[in-house]
Each structure stands twice: as structure tokens, then as C-alpha cells.
Amino acid sequence: MTTLTRGPQAPALAAPVSPSRGRRRGWVTIGLFLLPALVLFLLLVVAPILIALYASVFKWNGFGGLPKNFIGLDNFTRLFGTEVFRDDVWHLVVLVVLSVVVQLPISLGIAMLLNQRIRGRTVYRLVFFAPYVLSEVITGVLFSLILSPGAGVANRILGVVGLNSDWLADPDTVMLSLFLVMTWKYFGFHMMIYLAGRQNIPDELIEAAQIDGGTPRQVFWHVTLPLLGPTIRISVFLSVIYTIQLFDLVWILTQGGPSHSSETMAVTMLEFGFKRSQAGYASAISVVMFALSLVFALAYQRFVMRRDLEGATTRMGDHR
Amino acid sequence: MRRSLVLIATAVLLAGCGGGGTAEPAQSGQPASPAKVTLEWWHLSTADPLKTIWATRAKEFEAAHPNVTMKLTVLENDAYKAKLTTLTQSGKAPDLFATWGGGVLKQELDAGLVKDISDDVAPVLGDFTKAALAAYQFDGKTFALPTDIGMVGFWYNKRLFTKAGITAPPATWAEFLEDVKKLKASGTTPIALAGKEKWPGHYYWAYLAMRIGGLPALQQAGVDHDFTKPDFVTAGQQLKALVDLQPFQKGFLGAAYSTPDGQAATMSNGKAAMELMGQWAPNVQASSGKGLGDDLGFFPFPTVDGGKGAITEAFGGGGGIAVGADAPPEAVEFVKFMTEKGNHAKVVESGGVLPVLKGEESAVKDANLKVVAQSLASATGFQLYLDQAYPPAVGQEVNDSVAQLIGGTKTPQQVVDAITEVAKSE
Numbered sequence: 001m002t003t004l005t006r007g008p009q010a011p012a013l014a015a016p017v018s019p020s021r022g023r024r025r026g027w028v029t030i031g032l033f034l035l036p037a038l039v040l041f042l043l044l045v046v047a048p049i050l051i052a053l054y055a056s057v058f059k060w061n062g063f064g065g066l067p068k069n070f071i072g073l074d075n076f077t078r079l080f081g082t083e084v085f086r087d088d089v090w091h092l093v094v095l096v097v098l099s100v101v102v103q104l105p106i107s108l109g110i111a112m113l114l115n116q117r118i119r120g121r122t123v124y125r126l127v128f129f130a131p132y133v134l135s136e137v138i139t140g141v142l143f144s145l146i147l148s149p150g151a152g153v154a155n156r157i158l159g160v161v162g163l164n165s166d167w168l169a170d171p172d173t174v175m176l177s178l179f180l181v182m183t184w185k186y187f188g189f190h191m192m193i194y195l196a197g198r199q200n201i202p203d204e205l206i207e208a209a210q211i212d213g214g215t216p217r218q219v220f221w222h223v224t225l226p227l228l229g230p231t232i233r234i235s236v237f238l239s240v241i242y243t244i245q246l247f248d249l250v251w252i253l254t255q256g257g258p259s260h261s262s263e264t265m266a267v268t269m270l271e272f273g274f275k276r277s278q279a280g281y282a283s284a285i286s287v288v289m290f291a292l293s294l295v296f297a298l299a300y301q302r303f304v305m306r307r308d309l310e311g312a313t314t315r316m317g318d319h320r
Numbered sequence: 321m322r323r324s325l326v327l328i329a330t331a332v333l334l335a336g337c338g339g340g341g342t343a344e345p346a347q348s349g350q351p352a353s354p355a356k357v358t359l360e361w362w363h364l365s366t367a368d369p370l371k372t373i374w375a376t377r378a379k380e381f382e383a384a385h386p387n388v389t390m391k392l393t394v395l396e397n398d399a400y401k402a403k404l405t406t407l408t409q410s411g412k413a414p415d416l417f418a419t420w421g422g423g424v425l426k427q428e429l430d431a432g433l434v435k436d437i438s439d440d441v442a443p444v445l446g447d448f449t450k451a452a453l454a455a456y457q458f459d460g461k462t463f464a465l466p467t468d469i470g471m472v473g474f475w476y477n478k479r480l481f482t483k484a485g486i487t488a489p490p491a492t493w494a495e496f497l498e499d500v501k502k503l504k505a506s507g508t509t510p511i512a513l514a515g516k517e518k519w520p521g522h523y524y525w526a527y528l529a530m531r532i533g534g535l536p537a538l539q540q541a542g543v544d545h546d547f548t549k550p551d552f553v554t555a556g557q558q559l560k561a562l563v564d565l566q567p568f569q570k571g572f573l574g575a576a577y578s579t580p581d582g583q584a585a586t587m588s589n590g591k592a593a594m595e596l597m598g599q600w601a602p603n604v605q606a607s608s609g610k611g612l613g614d615d616l617g618f619f620p621f622p623t624v625d626g627g628k629g630a631i632t633e634a635f636g637g638g639g640g641i642a643v644g645a646d647a648p649p650e651a652v653e654f655v656k657f658m659t660e661k662g663n664h665a666k667v668v669e670s671g672g673v674l675p676v677l678k679g680e681e682s683a684v685k686d687a688n689l690k691v692v693a694q695s696l697a698s699a700t701g702f703q704l705y706l707d708q709a710y711p712p713a714v715g716q717e718v719n720d721s722v723a724q725l726i727g728g729t730k731t732p733q734q735v736v737d738a739i740t741e742v743a744k745s746e
Contacts, residue, residue, distance in 0.1 A: 062409035063431030148581045149571025150591075169515070169574025171727065255398075257516055258573035259727035274405045276713040277427060 049290060055283035062279030075284035085285075088265045091175065092243060098179045099239045104232070107187045111194035112220070125195070129188040136185070140252025143181045144168065147253075168254050171261035178262050181249060186242075190235050197231030198224065230308040237300055244293050265289050355387065357648045361416040362393045363641075364400040366578070367600070367607040370672040377663070381654055388650050396578065398517060405712075408433050413644035415651045419464050420637050420708040421455025423542075427711060428642075429463055435643040438462045440652045447661065451696065452676035455704050456640050465659045468673035469638030470599025471696050472523050472621070472705075475688075479615045480508045480593040489619035491631070493531070493558060496622045500567045503593045510565075512592035514583035515573035515726065518719035519707055523596045524562070525722040525735070526706045527621040527635050528555035534628030535701040542710055545743035547736045551628070556725055556732025558624065563726050568592075573727055578608050585609040596621070598636055599674050599692050618688045620695055633701040637708060638676065710743070717742040 056075055060067035079085050110128060114121050131139065146153050147167035155164040167177040201224060209219045247266035250256060256263030256271070265285055273282030301309065361378065365371050371394065378390035393414070395403060404417060413433040419425045428434050438461045445453070448466065456464040476489065481499075484506035490496040503510040514520045529538055533551030541547050569575065569586050576582040587595045588609025595601065605611055623631045641658060643651045657663065659676070667673050668683040674693050675681050684693045707715035721738045724730035730738070 061427065061431075062405075063411075063427070063433075065411075144574075145580070149574065150569065150586070151581045166571045166574070169571035171573070171729075174574075254574065255516055257723070257727075259724045259729040270402070271716070274402045274409070276716045277405060277409070277711075278713055279409060 052283045052286045052290070055280050056287045058280040060280035060283075061277040062273065063277070067280060071280075075281045076288070078281070079284055079288065084260050084263060084268055085265075087260055088263055088268055091262065091264055094175055095179060095182070095243045095246070096240050099182070099243060100236055103179075103183045103187055104190055104235060104239065106183070107190035107235075108194050108228075108232070110187070111191045111198060112224075114191070115195060115198050125192075129192055131185045132189040132192075134185070136248035137252055139181065139185050140249050143184075144253055147177060147181075168262075169258060171258050174254060174258065174262045178250065178253060181253065182246075185249070186239075190239070193231055193235050194228065197228050201227045230305075233305050233308060237297075237305065240296060240300075241293060244289060244296070356389070357387060357650055358389045358391055359416060359647070359651055359654060360391050360393065360414040361641075361654075362395070362400065362404065362414045363418040364395055364397055365418075365672075366394060366396050367604045369603065369670040370667070373667055373670060373672060377658060381657055384657075385650060385653070388654075390654075397519070412646075413642075415644045415647035416641055416654060417644070419456070419640050419642040420705060421464060421640060422637075422704045422708040423711045423715065424708050425456065425463060425642060426458060429458065433645050434463050435645050435647060435652070436461050436463060437465075437643055437652050437655065441465060441656065444656060444659070447677050448659075449676060449678055449697075451699070451702055452638060454702070455637065455708075456642070464640035464642035465655050466638050466640040466676040467658055467664065467667070468599070468640075469636075469676050469696065470674045470692055471634040471636035471699070471702075472527070472596060472598045473692065473695070474594050474596055474619050474621065475587065475601045475605075476594035476617050476619065477587070477590060477592075477612055477615050478617045480506075480590065481617075484508060484593070489617070490622050493528075493622050493624040497562065497565065500562065500565050504565065504567065509569045509586075509592040510567040510594065511569075512575075512583045512586040512595045513568045513572045513726075514575050514577040515568070515723065516576045518716075518723040519705075520577060520583060520595075520597065521726050522706060522719045522722045523635070524559050525555055525718070525725070526703070527596070528558050528624065530633055530635055530703055531555075531621065531624045531629040531631075532558070532627040535633050535703055537628070538703055538706075541743075545740065545746070547739045547743065549736075552736045553732050556735050559722070559725060560732055563728070578604050580608065582608065588612060590615075599689065602686065602688060603672065616688060618691050630700060632695075632699055633703070634696055634699040635703045635705070636696075637705045638674070711746050713746055714739065714743045 055067055057070060057072055058067035059069040059071045059074070114124055114128075118124075134142075147155075149155060149164075149166045149169050152167070154167065158164050165173055165177075168174050205223055205227070206219060209223045214222070245266055246264045247270070250262055250264050250267055251270070254262045256267040266289065269282045269285040269289070272278045272285065363374060365374055374394075375392065378392055382388055382390055393403075400418070404414075407413065408428055408431065411431075411433075413428065419428075425434065441462055444465075445462065449469070452466040452469040453462070456462060456466065474489070480503065481489070484499070484502045486499050486502055490499050500510040526538070529552050532555050533549060537549060537551060541549070541552070569592050572583075575586070578584050583595055583597075584601070584604040585608040586592045587601075588605035588611055590610070590612065597604075602616060605616070620631055621635070623629065641655045643655060661677055661680075664673075664677055665680050665683045668675055668680055669685055671684075671686045671689055674689060674696065675684065681693055681697065684690050703709070705715075706718045709715070710718070717739050721730055721735040725732065725735050
């Protein structure tokens with residue numbers, strides 16, 4: 001029963017150890033715990049980045065040991081000069097804008113609906129979240145069957161009202177079709193983030209606003225939305241980073257076609273690295289993707305998420 | 321800020337490793353022969369009868385060599401090419417792998433990944449036809465044995481041709497274009513094409529280049545890296561003339577080759593009148609759709625008026641089995657086992673492959689495959705698929721540029737310029 005009085009005794013247990021020795025032992029423990037993660041991080045994250053950086057300044061077919069034919073920044077100048085790469089960047093911009101302007105607001109709207117006490121909301125939440133659990137490859141195969149211009153379900157149903165389309169087989173509609181599939185797969189994920197964020201907003205604030213006579217619209221715009229700010233900012237961040245690296249879905253659905261009209265940087269990289277055996281050039285593409293992700297992540301956190309991060313740290317301090 | 325660094329690091333990991341390989345390490349077997357060995361065999365025969373026959377062969381070989389375990393990896397064309405490249409770039413090769421020979425095999429060879437089997441196969445080399453072996457020999461040395469050799473040509477639906485009032489298959493390109501118009505007028509989709517995969521489209525450009533510029537021109541271009549000769553531009557213009565007739569099935573730009581709504585299935589279900597494809601076409605048609613049976617016919621790619629090429633010049637390729645540099649001796653035994661006269665003739669009989677050994681011709685049972693085998697036997701010249709004959713970068717640029725020509729985003733002149741630029745930089 002002495003355990004019940006453990007509280008006051010606890011410092012006494014640590015007392016015999018001298019402070020400096022204790023600190024040293026503390027560092028050893030920290031080091032030991034960090035070691036496996038650190039080794040993995042260096043091996044699987046830092047090393048590949050360095051190798052890609054190194055390979056990107058060589059003309060190299062990827063075979064036989066380390067590259068030897070140093071060509072400086074030629075891979076990069078060549079890359080920036082190609083139409084395919086400029087299209088990749090354009091596709092990235094299109095998808096990011098569509099995600100932020102269409103996909104995320106839809107997710108937010110559904111999250112707000114499902115936050116209310118409606119019948120069967122758990123079922124809706126489950127159903128809407130389900131596509132996120134599917135692998136991208138399965139999603140891709142599924143939708144290449146649904147959107148098949150000749151035999152697909154989409155055209156059979158929409159054909160009745162004359163809305164059939166070539167979907168992924170037409171350069172003009174392929175990006176929208178791709179975005180449709182992306183939205184289907186990811187809106188549930190963002191919905192879940194927003195739901196979590198919404199539930200963190202204390203009810204008192206909403207109630208106070210309602211008592212002050214705020215209409216539901218006013219409450220949403222002036223109370224809920226601002227308080228969801230940090231959640232929205234992180235969801236935009238995740239969405240953009242995902243889009244920069246978009247590969248699996250595109251590869252299964254279109255392989256970047258027709259005529260490169262849905263190609264992303266990752267698809268171009270695979271095309272050159274593994275089909276054309278130009279590993280140096282493909283490394284240059286991966287370095288550009290890395291730089292893009294890094295610059296975006298740093299800038300976004302510096303300028304957009306700064307307040308959120310500071311808030312988080314101060315609150316942590318308060319608790320201590 | 322710590323936390324954000326981890327976040328960035330995660331982003332970096334994803335960017336850095338995107339498209340990273342899933343290659344398995346190849347088995348580097350022991351040289352001591354009685355020891356237990358596992359032979360990894362990669363091939364791409366995903367359709368029957370070959371899929372089943374190859375699996376049976378592996379079992380038979382295991383029974384004859386109790387110390388051997390065969391491990392098969394069977395992948396569809398595009399996936400096979402990508403996965404093999406991923407593995408070979410890591411400095412390894414499967415013990416046994418399917419190859420088309422040509423520039424791609426040469427690159428693997430230059431990287432020291434392919435075994436020189438000249439001495440081992442010297443006694444049986446004389447049994448093979450010269451055309452079947454050519455793609456796997458460099459500087460008088462042999463690096464693979466063929467299991468198949470064939471050619472690309474038009475596979476057509478006789479019933480749909482009759483319905484359109486076409487009595488005989490076209491012999492010239494002008495007739496061909498006329499027939500395409502007739503087929504369209506009769507309410508039939510003239511041609512099935514897998515536009516999502518780029519290799520089927522390159523057959524058109526390659527054949528037109530052969531028929532217009534002649535076989536030597538195409539081979540010369542591979543050597544001097546110049547594809548800008550006027551004849552090659554004309555080839556693109558003729559292909560453009562065909563594309564302008566809108567002869568392909570609805571949504572062809574998004575169609576794959578062997579999927580349920582792909583090129584082979586469209587053909588197989590009677591929804592298009594013809595496809596330009598290799599000797600495996602009847603089998604893939606049968607496995608991906610209803611199959612055409614006796615309605616299926618074959619005619620060689622027509623000649624172009626005023627062109628330098630003859631109708632007897634064939635474009636295509638076969639398939640061979642190469643041995644990884646570090647493979648145990650049993651691997652070479654397996655290659656020989658696969659191409660033994662009795663064994664191979666049975667595969668020919670099944671209609672899975674065409675003769676590669678002298679005197680096997682009588683084993684061809686299917687009427688259409690007989691035509692292919694005879695055209696091949698009497699061919700006056702042979703060109704390997706361009707995406708295999710040239711180094712990978714050049715071959716893929718051919719595929720890519722021609723796909724863009726068909727998709728309407730590149731002109732015939734831009735096609736030859738793009739191919740030349742890549743060829744010169746290699």
C-alpha cells in the first residue's frame with residue numbers, strides 16, 4: 001500500500017546519484033534510444049539524398065559502380081529546357097490550385113455537416129474515409145475500369161444523359177479526371193483532419209457567439225473558420241507536398257499520357273531513370289523535386305504556419 | 321522547429337526515394353554444381369499457352385536436376401522492362417531472363433551483367449536459324465539462345481473486311497488507306513491501338529520508315545545517329561495521313577494493350593477490324609476476349625509507292641533467354657534444355673512461339689502462324705524492333721515521339737529532330 005504515497009518519495013529515489021553523473025547517464029540513455037532511428041535516418045534518408053545529388057552532375061546510365069563522366073549542371077539546364085518538364089510544373093500548379101480551391105473546401109463542408117448530430121453520421125464518416133485506406137494502385141486500377149471510354153461504368157451511367165466523355169484518354173479532360181480520382185481518394189482524409197480540428201474548438205465559444213445573436217453563417221465565418229486556421233494550414237501543407245510527389249495514381253491511370261498531358265515530375269523521373277537508362281538525368285529531376293519540397297516546406301512554415309508552431313510551443317511551456 | 325525538421329525530412333525521404341526500386345537481390349549461386357541452387361527466371365509470357373508451358377518446363381527441369389529450385393517471376397511487358405532495368409542498375413541480373421537482344425542486351429552486356437555462353441552452346445549453335453540468333457550475337461560471341469522469332473504484321477478480321485466490301489487485303493499503302501476509309505464507312509472501327517503504351521504505335525512509324533527509306537537507311541541511322549533524312553519525315557507524314565482518318569477505337573489514347581478494354585480485347589471482341597502486332601497477337605487476343613477463330617487473318621505491312629523497301633522485308637523480333645553473369649552453370653543447362661529440339665517443337669506446335677531451329681517449320685499448326693513463319697523464312701531483310709535495336713534512350717524516344725505524333729502534339733519533322741537529338745547525345 002506504500003505505492004499510494006509514492007509521490008513525495010520519488011525525488012528521494014533519485015537523490016543518491018550525483019547530478020553530473022545523472023546527466024551523463026541521461027545522455028547515454030538518450031543516445032542509445034536515438035541510435036536505431038538515427039542510423040535508419042542516415043541510411044535511408046540522408047544517404048540517398050547525397051547519392052542523388054552526386055549522381056545529378058554526371059552523365060550516367062546507372063550501370064556499373066559510380067558515375068565517372070562529370071558534366072556539371074548540364075542535366076539541369078537540359079531539364080529546364082524541355083517542354084515535358086515545364087508541363088510537369090504546370091500540372092503541379094493546376095493540381096495544387098484545384099486541391100486548395102475545390103478539394104479542401106468540399107472536405108471542410110462535409111466535415112462541418114458530419115459534425116452535426118445527424119442520423120448515421122458514424123457510418124458516413126466511415127464510408128467517406130474508406131477510400132483513403134485503399135492503396136493508390138488499387139484506386140488506380142478501379143478507376144481505369146470505371147473511366148474506360150468504351151466499357152466503363154461511368155460512361156454507361158452518364159451516357160444516358162449524354163454526359164459521356166473520354167476521361168483519361170483525352171488530353172483535354174485527363175487532368176480533371178485525374179483530379180476527380182485524387183479527390184475521391186483524399187477528401188475523406190482531409191475531412192477527418194477538419195473534424196478533429198472542429199472538435200478541438202471549445203463549445204463555449206460557439207455557444208457564446210450564438211447567444212450574442214450570431215447567425216450560423218456568421219458563427220462559421222467569424223468563429224469556427226478562424227479557429228480551424230491551424231488545421232486548414234496543415235492540410236494545405238500535406239496536400240501540396242503530396243502533389244509534388246504524385247506518382248502511383250498517375251502511373252496506373254495514364255502513365256503520364258496521352259502525349260505527356262498528365263505527366264508529373266516523378267513519372268518523368270521514372271521514365272528516364274528506368275526506361276531510358278539515364279540515371280544521372282533522373283537524379284537531377286529527383287534533386288529538383290527535393291529542392292521544391294524543401295523550399296516549399298521551409299517557406300510555408302516560416303511564413304504561413306509560424307503562428308501555429310509558436311502557439312504550440314508556448315502552450316507546451318505552460319503545461320510544464 | 322525540431323518537429324518541422326522531421327516533417328521536412330519526411331518530405332525529403334519521399335522525394336528522394338520516389339520511384340525507388342523494389343528489386344529483389346538476384347541469387348548468386350555457388351559454382352559447385354551438386355550444391356543446392358535456386359535459379360531465378362524472369363519472363364514476360366503472361367498469356368497462355370506459353371505461361372503454362374514455361375511453368376511446366378521449369379518443373380521438368382527441377383525433376384531432371386534435383387539440386388535445382390526454379391523461381392519464376394512473370395511480368396507484363398512494360399512492368400518487366402522497368403523492373404529488369406531497376407535490378408540491372410543495382411549491378412545484378414536474374415540468373416535467367418527474357419531478352420529481345422539488340423541495343424538493350426548490349427547495354428546490359430557492357431555493364432558486365434550477362435554471361436558469355438558462346439563455348440557452352442557452341443555444339444548446338446548450328447541447329448538454329450541465322451535470323452533467330454542474330455539479335456543475341458555481338459562480335460562473334462553468343463549471349464542468349466532464342467526461343468521465338470517472328471514478325472509484326474496486320475492481324476485482321478475477315479468478316480469485318482468482307483462487310484466493308486474489301487475482297488483482298490491491301491498490298492500498297494494507298495490501298496490500305498482506301499480500305500481504312502471503306503471500313504469506317506461501313507460503321508466499323510478500322511484499327512485497334514494501345515495509345516497508353518507507346519510501343520505498339522512505334523511499329524507503324526518503323527514499318528513506314530522501312531518501306532519508304534529502305535532497310536539500309538534505318539540501320540545506317542542507328543550508326544550515324546541521323547534520323548533527319550527526308551524519307552523518315554515522309555514516314556511520319558504518311559502515319560499522320562493515317563491518323564487524320566481517325567481510324568482508331570474510341571478512347572485509344574488511354575487504352576493499354578492486354579487489359580480487358582485494351583487493344584487485343586477490342587480486336588478479339590470484333591470491335592475493330594485490324595491491329596498491327598507481332599506473332600503473339602492471336603494468343604493474347606484469345607486470352608483477353610472472345611477470340612476470332614477462323615475470322616482472323618494476317619497480311620504483311622503494305623509497300624509504299626515509290627518507296628525503297630520491299631514487302632518481303634520483315635520487322636519484328638523474337639525472344640531469347642540470357643544468363644546472368646553470376647548465374648550457376650545450371651542456368652546455361654536450362655537455356656539449352658529450353659531450346660532442345662523435342663522440347664521446343666512442342667511449344668511451336670502449341671502455337672506459342674515460331675520456329676527458331678532448322679526443320680521445325682512443319683510443327684507450326686495454325687494457318688495464320690504458318691503464313692508468318694513462311695514470310696519470315698522467305699524474308700529478304702530483317703529489322704529488330706527499334707526500341708530494342710537502339711540503345712534504351714534512343715528506342716524510348718522513338719516510342720515517345722511517335723506516340724506524340726499519333727496524339728497530335730508533334731509534327732513528322734519534330735519526331736525525327738527529337739530522335740536525332742537523343743541519338744547524338746548518347
